Amino acid sequence: MITMITGRGNGKSLIIEVAQGNPGCLQFLMELYKLPNGIETILRLWKYGIKGSRAYQLWNDCCGRNAALAAEILEATDMEKLTEEELFHNIDQPRGLKFDIEEIRQREPIRKEGYLMKKHGMMIMGKVPKGACPECAMVHDPAMPHNQQSLAYQYRFYDQEGRWPTWADAMAHCTEDVKERWIAALKEKGIEVK
Numbered sequence: 001m002i003t004m005i006t007g008r009g010n011g012k013s014l015i016i017e018v019a020q021g022n023p024g025c026l027q028f029l030m031e032l033y034k035l036p037n038g039i040e041t042i043l044r045l046w047k048y049g050i051k052g053s054r055a056y057q058l059w060n061d062c063c064g065r066n067a068a069l070a071a072e073i074l075e076a077t078d079m080e081k082l083t084e085e086e087l088f089h090n091i092d093q094p095r096g097l098k099f100d101i102e103e104i105r106q107r108e109p110i111r112k113e114g115y116l117m118k119k120h121g122m123m124i125m126g127k128v129p130k131g132a133c134p135e136c137a138m139v140h141d142p143a144m145p146h147n148q149q150s151l152a153y154q155y156r157f158y159d160q161e162g163r164w165p166t167w168a169d170a171m172a173h174c175t176e177d178v179k180e181r182w183i184a185a186l187k188e189k190g191i192e193v194k
C-alpha cells in the first residue's frame, strides 16, 4: 500500500510517513538520521511497515533506546538472519522483548548484503497494485504524468538517477500538449514546473 504524502520528495517526507505523528518515534528517527546507515534503516522501517508506536517500541523496549542496535536488527532482517516473524514477535508485545544480538550475529545470512545499502529503496516497492503504473504504483493513464508525490515513484527514481524527481521528470514522457495542461494546472496550485 502506497501512502500519499505531501511535501517534496526527500528524507523528511519519509520521516513524516514513518513517524505517524508519534513523538517517541520521531525521536528515534532523529537518532537514526545521525547514523551513517540511518536513511537505509528508516527505509527498512517503512518496508516492514514498522511505524509510529511500533517503531518506538522497537527502539525503546526491544533495543533499550540504542538506535544503532535497532539499525543492526533491521539489517539482520534484510539479510534474513532474522525472520520478519521473529522481528514482529519481539515488537508486538505489551512491552517489546529484547533481542539476543550476540546470537543473531552468529547466524548465517541468507542474503549476503542488505540490498538497500547498494540500491536505495527500490526493492521495497517490487510489487505494485494490479492495474497500477509500474513506475509510480498509482492508477493513471500512461499518457499522463506519474504521480510525483508517490513514494514508490520517488524512491524508484532516486534509485535510478541518484536524485529526487521533479514534476518535470514525472511528465518527461508526456506529449507537449499534455505537459502544457499539467504545467498550467500545477501553477494554479502554486507549483512552478521548470
Ligand SMILES: [Zn+2]
Pocket: 133, 134, 135, 136, 137, 138, 140, 145, 146, 147
Ligand atoms: Zn506512473
